[in-house]
Amino acid sequence: MSDTTFTPELEAPSVPLMPLSDLIPYALLTALLAIILFYFVGAEEGATSVFPGMTMHEWVHDARHLLGFPCH
Amino acid sequence: MDSQKIVRGLLIRGMLAGLAAGVLMWAFGYLFGEPHIRDAIAFEESISPPSNEAPLVSRTMQESLGLLTGTVVYAIAAGGVFALVFAAVFGRVGHARPRVTAATLGLVAFVVIVFVPFLKYPSNPPAVSLDETIGFRTRTYFVMLLLSLVAAFAALRIGRDAVKRLGTWNGTLVAVAGYVVLAGIASVLMPAVKEMPEGFSPELLYSFRLSTLGTHAVLYATLGLGFGALAERWISQVRPAAAGTYRTSSLSAGAPHS
Numbered sequence: 094m095s096d097t098t099f100t101p102e103l104e105a106p107s108v109p110l111m112p113l114s115d116l117i118p119y120a121l122l123t124a125l126l127a128i129i130l131f132y133f134v135g136a137e138e139g140a141t142s143v144f145p146g147m148t149m150h151e152w153v154h155d156a157r158h159l160l161g162f163p164c165h
Numbered sequence: 166m167d168s169q170k171i172v173r174g175l176l177i178r179g180m181l182a183g184l185a186a187g188v189l190m191w192a193f194g195y196l197f198g199e200p201h202i203r204d205a206i207a208f209e210e211s212i213s214p215p216s217n218e219a220p221l222v223s224r225t226m227q228e229s230l231g232l233l234t235g236t237v238v239y240a241i242a243a244g245g246v247f248a249l250v251f252a253a254v255f256g257r258v259g260h261a262r263p264r265v266t267a268a269t270l271g272l273v274a275f276v277v278i279v280f281v282p283f284l285k286y287p288s289n290p291p292a293v294s295l296d297e298t299i300g301f302r303t304r305t306y307f308v309m310l311l312l313s314l315v316a317a318f319a320a321l322r323i324g325r326d327a328v329k330r331l332g333t334w335n336g337t338l339v340a341v342a343g344y345v346v347l348a349g350i351a352s353v354l355m356p357a358v359k360e361m362p363e364g365f366s367p368e369l370l371y372s373f374r375l376s377t378l379g380t381h382a383v384l385y386a387t388l389g390l391g392f393g394a395l396a397e398r399w400i401s402q403v404r405p406a407a408a409g410t411y412r413t414s415s416l417s418a419g420a421p422h423s
């Protein structure tokens with residue numbers, strides 16, 4: 094991998110795309126949404142519940158096991 | 166070109182690559198993961214017969230639309246985060262072109278988010294874990310994931326100084342070693358989970374765990390390569406000044422140009 098990384102034709106000039114401060118609002122919003130989505134796929138109706146019942150748990154149950162989240 | 170537009174473009178491309186990855190993960194999981202989940206459920210029912218109540222969601226639905234929902238939602242969220250991390254590191258950490266940066270990021274993300282937490286707390290098919298320890302297992306799993314991320318962030322900081330003093334190759338090695346040591350310490354300090362029902366097939370356990378790694382490999386390969394290609398084209402489009410320095414089509418990508 095490293096052999097190709099340093100081949101000259103693969104190199105581009107080192108220019109950050111934008112100041113990090115411009116990224117912050119997008120980063121916060123994306124992180125928040127992603128954490129909510131990860132939570133519902135990975136953990137809801139397991140150790141903790143936002144909604145009553147087990148329907149959401151059962152709906153994404155196989156993904157939960159396959160992706161490596163703790164289940165049963 | 167204002168950065169708002171560049172970030173939004175990258176974010177959309179990350180989520181699109183995530184959508185594609187989620188569908189591919191479902192196909193992989195359906196073919197290579199579900200057979201083991203079925204076997205594990207058969208084992209579970211052989212040791213404790215199921216109740217006669219109909220399940221809330223049928224097994225057919227869980228394997229098809231249920232699994233698809235899970236992989237697609239997970240992968241779109243991962244794609245969005247991936248795009249933003251890419252936007253932050255491109256041109257800051259290393260000097261590789263967009264495609265190479267994204268592919269490297271995919272590999273790093275797989276190791277930090279999946280492989281290292283998996284080494285401590287590997288995935289388990291149904292029937293293996295105890296219901297009463299779900300709280301403990303959930304906490305330890307997420308703490309281990311968090312510690313792996315913190316170790317990676319610390320390694321990045323270590324690497325920045327090391328690259329300045331020792332050069333790119335040796336500095337990068339120092340950063341990798343820093344991550345391995347920190348994640349190793351975290352892994353040793355975290356409590357073990359040892360739950361395994363009598364008579365559970367070790368072969369089934371191994372195959373299931375392998376299918377977990379495979380499913381995540383599909384995700385990060387698709388994000389690393391698919392998002393990388395989309396991002397490179399987008400950056401050349403919005404940054405015409407940079408476009409001359411690297412080509413985007415596969416035919417010309419290998420040709421030297423300077």
Ligand SMILES: [Zn+2]
Pocket residue numbers: 154158164165291
């Ligand atoms: Zn389960």
